[in-house]
Amino acid sequence: xxxFSSTDLIYFxxxxxxxxxxxxxxxxxxxxxxxxxxxxxxxxxxxxxxxTLRDVLxxxxxxxxxxxxxxxxxxxxxxxxxxFFRRIFEKLRRTMFLFDxxxxxxxxxxxxxKTIDLGLSPVVAVMMGTISAVFGGVxxxxxxxxxxxxFRKEVYATVCVGGxxxxxxxxxxxxxxxxxxxxxxxxxxxxxxxxxxxxxxxRAVK
Numbered sequence: 001x002x003x004f005s006s007t008d009l010i011y012f013x014x015x016x017x018x019x020x021x022x023x024x025x026x027x028x029x030x031x032x033x034x035x036x037x038x039x040x041x042x043x044x045x046x047x048x049x050x051x052t053l054r055d056v057l058x059x060x061x062x063x064x065x066x067x068x069x070x071x072x073x074x075x076x077x078x079x080x081x082x083x084f085f086r087r088i089f090e091k092l093r094r095t096m097f098l099f100d101x102x103x104x105x106x107x108x109x110x111x112x113x114k115t116i117d118l119g120l121s122p123v124v125a126v127m128m129g130t131i132s133a134v135f136g137g138v139x140x141x142x143x144x145x146x147x148x149x150x151f152r153k154e155v156y157a158t159v160c161v162g163g164x165x166x167x168x169x170x171x172x173x174x175x176x177x178x179x180x181x182x183x184x185x186x187x188x189x190x191x192x193x194x195x196x197x198x199x200x201x202x203r204a205v206k
Contacts, residue, residue, distance in 0.1 A: 009177075009178050009181055010109075010110060010113055010181070013106050013109060013110055013181065013185075014051075014064070014071075014106070014107075014110050015070060015071070015074050016102075016106055017102075017103050017106030017107045017110065018047045018048065018051075018065075018071055018074045018075060018078075019047075019074050019075075019077070019078045020078075020102045020103045020106070021046045021047040021103040021107075021136055021137075022043045022044070022046060022047040022074070022075045022078035022079060022082075023043075023078045023081070023082050024046055024103060024137075024140075025039075025042045025043035025044070025045065025046030025047060025136075025140050026039050026040075026042070026043040026078065026079055026082040026083075027082060027086075028042065028046075028140060028141075028144060028146075029042040029043065029144065030082075030086065032144045032145075034144070039079070040079060041143075042140055042143060042144065043075060043078065043079055043082075044075055045136065045139045045140060045143065046136045046137060046139070046140040047071075047074075047075050047078070047136060048063075048064075048065045048071065048075070048136065049135055049136035049138075049139040049140070050107060050111075050131055050132045050133060050134060050135040050136035050137075051063065051064055051065070051107065051110070051111075051132055051136070052064075052065070053131055053135050054111050054114070054115075054128045054131050054132045054135075055114075057128065057131070058114070058115055058118055058120060058124075058128060059118075060114065060118065101188075101189050101192040101193060102189060103133070103136075103137075104133040104134065104156070104159065104160055104188060104192065105133075105163065105184075105185040105186075105188035105189045105192075106185060107129075107132040107133040107136075108129040108130065108132065108133040108160045108163045108164055108167075108184070108185075108188055109129065109163070109167060109181050109184055109185055110129075110132055111125075111128045111129035111130070111131060111132030111133065111164075112125045112126060112128065112129035112164045112167050112168065113167075113181075114128070115128040115129070116168075122168050125164065125168065126161055126164035126165060126168070129160060129163070129164040129167075130157055130160040130161050130164065133157075133160040134148075134149075134150050134156065134157050134160060137149060137150070138150060155191070155192070155195035155200050156192075159188055159191050159192050159195070160188065162187075162188075162191065163184050163185075163187055163188035163191075166183075166184050166187055167180060167181075167184040170183060170184065
């Protein structure tokens, strides 16, 4: 039996992030009363929009989801699951918030790691991690005529920037990469939850 490696964990993280963002997109599309095709498009864009932009910017083409059919299968599975268990999802407290929080944690790590693997600078890696995490949501919100969350007062993109920095700092320690990934994702999700529970926010520009 082969040992589970960091590469396997990162791949799992990517698929998990794709799933939760696809669910998030479908739920918002349903709330906006889009038809089946419209919901599928919003779900797809939410799931892979940030990663696609990241890959184009760092020159990693064809982009990830074009090289692996599993991404499309994951998105389709998320759509089917949301259709059948929509009421359960909607009954969960702060469902959209929960899926977004998990998603940004997962995608921040993926973006940072992929950029570092290409030999780009840590600053660029943090930027790409943030883009991976938030731009699928930006595209989703824009298409359904919502103000994207990163442009509001909520602590959102800043959490991703902080998470990316934490991940890079942990890289200077003796910690196994699997633990670095788990710790950083946990930090991002925890700070995001605390920010919402305690109403942390930035001042609006006047």
